[in-house]
Amino acid sequence: MTFAATVLTLYPEMFPGPLGLSLAGRALAQGTWSLDAVQIRDFATDKHRSVDDTPAGGGAGMVMRADVLAAAIDAHADDRPLIAMTPRGAPLTQKRVRDLAEGPGVTILCGRFEGIDQRLFDARAIEEVSIGDYVLSGGEVGALVLLDACVRLLPGVMGAASSGDEESFESGLLEYPHYTRPFEWEGRTIPEVLRSGDHAKIAAWRKAEAEVVTRSRRPDLWERHIGARVQPPSGARQKKDE
Numbered sequence: 001m002t003f004a005a006t007v008l009t010l011y012p013e014m015f016p017g018p019l020g021l022s023l024a025g026r027a028l029a030q031g032t033w034s035l036d037a038v039q040i041r042d043f044a045t046d047k048h049r050s051v052d053d054t055p056a057g058g059g060a061g062m063v064m065r066a067d068v069l070a071a072a073i074d075a076h077a078d079d080r081p082l083i084a085m086t087p088r089g090a091p092l093t094q095k096r097v098r099d100l101a102e103g104p105g106v107t108i109l110c111g112r113f114e115g116i117d118q119r120l121f122d123a124r125a126i127e128e129v130s131i132g133d134y135v136l137s138g139g140e141v142g143a144l145v146l147l148d149a150c151v152r153l154l155p156g157v158m159g160a161a162s163s164g165d166e167e168s169f170e171s172g173l174l175e176y177p178h179y180t181r182p183f184e185w186e187g188r189t190i191p192e193v194l195r196s197g198d199h200a201k202i203a204a205w206r207k208a209e210a211e212v213v214t215r216s217r218r219p220d221l222w223e224r225h226i227g228a229r230v231q232p233p234s235g236a237r238q239k240k241d242e
């Protein structure tokens, strides 16, 4: 099954962009996934082909029109999830990425200017997704981020190199540190345990390192990891001592 991506944008030239190279590019060429970048302006109806207008209530910048965006959405929407990139959206997570990658694909709406007329979100079932707490100039780079994260999980894209299971976020922890040759570089050596050939010992060391780095860099992830671990595996929750 091909993972079908449709991107609604004022800048279709930005696609596939970086996703045309490396593993994602090869997978695109092989038909593991498909990408349709749609020019929103083609759905404008006035003679100037306008897609935006000044904000109601005043203020800086321009707002994307609900009617034009709805026409673009309605022409392409199907059973795939419909996502708009917005800074107000739910932060993108590896879990959401994995769910999307297991589905038929995604349609992504890219905002520009100050944003999108609220009535579009009120009138259509659109999932708003943010790629982080900072402001981009448009949703296109966000769409590339989301698609990159999905495509690398598609069967066959990464080969046997990694099942992804041990990577950052998959287990709720950040990843352990990596090393490769040369054995010594600028006086620094590779940790002895990694050269021991003792796979159980190596696995234990990596787990411990992942816990240390997560606890120090991302206390929020660590709290959740610990919390998840003390939950009973299924069924009724045990009452914890206060």
Ligand code: SAH
Residues within 6 Å of the ligand: 084, 085, 086, 087, 088, 109, 110, 111, 112, 113, 114, 115, 116, 129, 130, 131, 132, 133, 134, 135, 136, 137, 138, 139, 140, 142
């Ligand atoms: N005025 C808005 C920012 C608009 S930025 C605000 O203050 O919230 C223009 C467009 O870039 C947005 O419509 C959105 O599509 C995209 N964008 C900006 N930051 C983003 C982020 N963190 N995640 C996803 N999309 C983002």
